[in-house]
Amino acid sequence: MSIIVNDTIAAIATAAGQGGIGIIRLSGPAAIDIADKIFKGNKGARLAGRKSHSFLLGTVCDPADGTDVDEVLVAVMRAPGTYTREDVVEINCHGGVVALQKTLNLVCAAGARPAAPGEFTMRAFLNGRLDLAQAEAVIDIINSQTEAQLKVAVAQLEGGLSQKIRRISDVLIAALAQLEAAVDFSDEDIEVLPVDDLSHMLREANAELKALGETSNRGRILREGIDTAIVGLPNVGKSSLLNALLGEERAIVTAVPGTTRDVIEEAISVKGVPLRIKDTAGIRHSVDEVEIIGVELSRKTIKTATLVLCVIDGSRPISAEDIALVEEIKSEPAVLVVNKADLPEDKSVAGLELPQNFKAQVRVSALTGAGIEELETSIEKLFFAGDIDMSDRTLITNARHTQLIERAVDATREAFELLEASMPEEVVSTVLKDVLSDLGEITGETVSEDILGRIFSQFCIGK
Ligand SMILES: Nc1nc2c(ncn2[C@@H]2O[C@H](COP(=O)(O)OP(=O)(O)OP(=O)(O)O)[C@@H](O)[C@H]2O)c(=O)[nH]1
Ligand SMILES: [Mg+2]
Structure with missing residues (x-):
């Protein structure tokens, strides 16, 4: 992954419209410095030098003419213990749209860049705090309209799906290692697992992927x-x-x-x-x-x-x-x-x-x-009743996941069939490498920048 992020982004993180409070969120190396430029703390307090997770009361003030914009409560959260793993500042304004927009304009004038949709969560992903399936769960949580949808999304955010995928990938990697050893050291007398054992491993992985794929219909039902x-x-x-x-x-x-x-x-x-x-x-x-x-x-x-x-x-x-x-x-x-x-x-x-x-x-x-x-x-x-077992909440709620898993199901079947038909190890291992790359796309290990862009653009701005 070659995306480099070193600037500081800002957005209104709360829903548009009138509310009790509204939050401007900043994330990036300059978050605290930028916020300090527009913040006048009570009794002259500054944000710089504050401990992580401290709150300061004060006013947002336009540095150009010194006018007060809103009375605010500012939270300072330091890397890495934050949502994005970067320095984060949250400015809690009164909910009015005008004050929020004005404050956002001020932080942008002071050096922040307006965030793209999903960019905070994208940073959480790039900085390794969430894997991709978890980041996608954040979208689902935001979009949840019922308790059942929320439960599934939260389970995915907790990493249930990713864990399952990783377990299956581990089995496939072990099988791949055996196959590669058989190719590389075919002249030497080394111990490689018998074909029966290898094909058993592949069949198990195939069955687990299939079971995972079958939950996707239920997942879709939950979403739609x-x-x-x-x-x-x-x-x-x-x-x-x-x-x-x-x-x-x-x-x-x-x-x-x-x-x-x-x-x-x-x-x-x-x-x-x-x-x-x-x-x-x-x-x-x-x-x-x-x-x-x-x-x-x-x-x-x-x-x-x-x-x-x-x-x-x-x-x-x-x-x-x-x-x-x-x-x-x-x-x-x-x-x-x-x-x-x-x-x-x-x-x-x-x-x-x-x-x-x-x-x-x-x-x-x-x-x-x-x-x-x-x-x-x-x-x-x-x-x-039996149709949906909510105790196993690893449901594939996402069309992207469904597609990748279906592909992995077909390819693992192809792999054990080739193996059992005594095809050369190289052929089988090529198929397995493709499966691993597909599965890696679910957790985000092998995903392309283009797909990332598409996924994160589904978010709202500020998340
Ligand atoms: N006593 C009684 N009357 C009901 C009940 N449910 C509906 N009605 C009455 O039955 C009539 C028809 O109700 P609707 O809900 O319009 O029936 P519908 O099946 O939608 O009818 P169509 O749209 O014409 O197909 C109305 O006069 C309702 O007040 C009920 O539980 N008890
Ligand atoms: Mg009717």
Whole structure:
């Protein structure tokens, strides 16, 4: 890695807009000197010479004309015990946008350079405080919208993924060493592991990579939300259910069948499980042009959904259309939601036969909210039951990782196949070197500058 950083960067580290406080962060060798140029400490206190992790109260002051900009609390943190492993100064201003921007302008006039997106985290990576997978986890933490997403990102930040990758790489390096020895010393009489043992090592590594790759789908789900469709005949209470789950009146509810025409999509978190939930038009034969299009859209939504909540009106007799719809739903898992539980249940409901892909049945009243909690619990259970084991949080949440791991899975398979087919050691070791380089790209050991640039540009400025 040839990126050299020796200048001092600065950015507003807090979210834009009005807030209780706002923070200007500086990082680099001149951070403390630069901050001192615009800081007037109470009783003449200076930042220079302060111990690491000390706080000083004072004012930011424009050195050009001596005017005060804001009253601030400044934190001095010295290398290497900081986020970037460089000297860091954080100026805690009052939250106003104007004071923050003015302070940032002053530190830049005093010698700092405005930071690019993700540059603080990039420095943490370049200075060896975080590996690349951990740095990427920082992006995920910032972007987390649910508790489950946050848990996965935090686990990755703690280095769970990198550790696994390194363990696998160690095995591959050991195998590679054996192969290289066999090539280099082929004339001499040295002990090399038998082919069986080597191929066993490669097969194990391949299996572990595969297992890691298989978590990527779950990881993706966590980032993007489970595609969930609410479907049913007109007037059964689909829109009411969406509103009950959201806790707000998002979709129009009326007693007129055929109210919803378009697909309405919302992101919600059900007990930490992220859903992208879609309310659809009630499915029925219609002659109304708009409604026909709506019904077509509903059918498409059923087909593409990962989870289907099939709603029926429990107060009315089960109709042939209800039965046809239940059979049309092929996605797994599906949940039967028997709505209008506040009304007496029709006796035909108990007789409704459900196909295998229906994993749960819940009685709710979207009107009173009764049973909604049970519905949420059953969604949570479906998600976590064996499908997602949160105790092993090393989920590949990142498309870049997924791609590299998939490549490594294929290449390790190729390696043991070549070995078992008695191909020359050189051929196998070339394949293994490629695998190691792919895996190194996950942790950042072999990653190119160009890829780094792309990764860190996903960050917000100030992180
Ligand atoms: N008693 C009772 N009425 C409900 C319940 N849920 C919905 N309703 C009523 O049923 C009617 C239809 O509700 P919607 O939520 O619009 O039904 P929908 O399935 O979205 O209907 P379409 O959009 O026309 O397909 C409204 O009058 C609601 O007030 C419930 O749990 N109990
Ligand atoms: Mg509706």
